[in-house]
Amino acid sequence: EADIYQTPRYLVIGTGKKITLECSQTMGHDKMYWYQQDPGMELHLIHYSYGVNSTEKGDLSSESTVSRIRTEHFPLTLESARPSHTSQYLCASSEQGGLAGYEQFFGPGTRLTVL
């Protein structure tokens, strides 16, 4: 069973607020990812990291930012939330290389609603 955690699970917040979505994993994985998913749609990669102090933008442009100060922690921040940010945010991690590196373990997700 994967040990990857996300908090909060649900968040309803007003426009203009700063929010941070937490993601932690206890598997010692070097690679971590953030995806955004709207209902009935595919998951879109918005950020990824291949280790401490490394972060990269994903395929889908996002106004959010991420940081990777510790291996186990990969928080996502929105400086000023807007209704267009309403979505589900999924965090994932994977091992460093080889075939095992393809399998990503997902957290339960944070469903964000911006009013």
Place this chain on the structure above:
Amino acid sequence: DQQVKQNSPSLSVQEGRISILNCDYTNSMFDYFLWYKKYPAEGPTFLISISSIKDKNEDGRFTVFLNKSAKHLSLHIVPSQPGDSAVYFCAASASIIQGAQKLVFGQGTRLTINP
């Protein structure tokens, strides 16, 4: 430009029969393919995968077939059980630098197993 497509948004199958979920891709650089299962309010869970050098991989009731010339893969579940009711995502991977293997997801197919 959607590189991974699941053209059936939903599928309904009777318990005990075979469920066949389909996925098409356009990028010939993809070298690994995965199927994920997702229940409501949970993150996706890895189900089964296949390397581009193989055409079949089997794990219990689940078999994935890959047809590289047609750029098509399918997931067979037999026999189907009520607990298989979920959304199934097809994903494909193309390695990038530093070994952070990105996944490109399809839109998902909602499978319902009827008793």
